[in-house]
Amino acid sequence: MSIEPALAELALSLHQAGPIPLAADFRCSPGELLALVGPSGSGKTTLLRAIAGLYRPAGGRIQCAGETWFDAAAGVCLSAQRRRIGFVFQDYALFPHLTALDNVMTAMEHVPRGERRARAAGWLSRVRLQGLEDRYPAQLSGGQRQRVAVARALAREPRVLLLDEPFSAVDQVTRRRLQRELALLREEIDIPILLVTHDLEEASALADRLCVLHGGRTLQSGPPESLFRRPVSAEVARLLDKHNVFQGRKVVEHGEARLAWGPYRLEVAQGLEDLDKGSEVHWYVPPSDVVLHRRGRPSRGERENPVTGRVCEMIVLGGMALITLSFEHTEDTLRFEIATHAARRNGLAHGAEASVSLLAQGIHLMSRGTC
């Protein structure tokens, strides 16, 4: 019933100019969950299909579990049948004329015929579908269908599990439950797992590492926290839905390196020393490192990169308020979140002036790319 530990990781390097441009490189270790994130049309699903053997790119290599599945230069391209992959399709692709049990048994060609029924029932009970073996897909709810699809993918005893937006076709409550189940399930399976999603919250909650894609290119890979705090470029920050991206310039004043941002000379904890004087950079500060100055009660922390703007937007979402500040020297705006009661106590309202500190530790410098 258990899946044998894979001998090696999944390694992918694919390149082609068209018709779907690809310049993707990543690895995924056994037991690791790598989320491919990016906007629609960024090539996420194409990469998954290439791994599965459903799409043949012009150039590159795919290796998994010590086998070469695809090598354009050597003319190797194993069929989908020979790759041993578990694929959960976006709409599950269950066979409508087969029961849940038969759907799972379809992926068991490698299992002796006499054992298939019992083992398929075992997979279904593992995804908590015991008692529903004889139901047809049309008789199952969205969440149950997704579980059948996962059971069918695992019944193949795959070398890699590919999940293409597996939670997009169910309601919010079911999604949360299925995500929890996936988190539990992955503790039991020791193969690389690739999750394609455009939901960053889902990706950061489930994945060990994120891989940001755009236009078929892998822009940055890393643990969610490091990606969110330290995007490698303004483009990655934008793709990760990060707002506080600005342009600045390195200056040296009184022997100290500073980041010039309009009239402000910001202190930066790291990264500035590597830059040449006068060089232009993009920089990002996470909303969590923007600290509001309390009205009438100055504190020592306010000496750290104080900037003053005007509230141009204040959105109250339950207990939290999303504040956007505008500045005279730039069209870019700064966003941060504080508790709604704190916003009220400090007199924050549309048009009001507000001062904040940008924590030097949080300021992250990025290579100057397209924004």
Next chain:
Amino acid sequence: MDWTALAVSLRLAVFTCLLLLPFGLWLGRTLAVTRFRGRVLCEALVALPLVMPPTVLGFYLMLSFGADSPLGGLWQRLTGEGLNFTFSGILLASLVVNLPFAVQPIQRAFENVPAHLREAAWCSGLSPWQTLLRIELPLAWPGLVSAMALTFAHTLGEFGVILMVGGSIDGETRTLAISIYDRVQAFDESGASQMSAMLLLVSFVTIGVVYALARRNRGIGV
């Protein structure tokens, strides 16, 4: 009632169905799932017998069946007989005439099987043949039965092409439809009406089968 003509008609319809089923299955599925240059031209050629006047189609078939033409000459060399005014000739003509009735329902049925089901089958380890037999055919079979029912009924009723190619030779090329025409020409209204009633019944049953399967197909919910 011309039982001999009925037997010729049934034999023609059964052979047409048996020979067109594998070919229609291959061509219909190919047109449904593969993209190739000339696909539209191929679809147009398949549909051509639907819009061509039967006498015109029959005329061209008659010409190509002649011993002087490449096809007729080849047949003559292979079998020692001609194609015009023989059962083999009307069977060949029937295959051409019924091409759209066999291919189009099968093509539509395979087009209705979502591509990702095929891919899910491959990813599950099923070979292309296993995928065809275990996934695609069970989902597309109402289209196959529709194709065969339409081909069968249309063959029983075909008149113009059969008359041009086969004439009206008793026990060889005289089908029920031609026999009805002969009876009317001979003022035998009673015989004509019996045979017409028979064809009406067959047509009614066929269309009933096609509609019942169409309803069932909608219920699958792929």
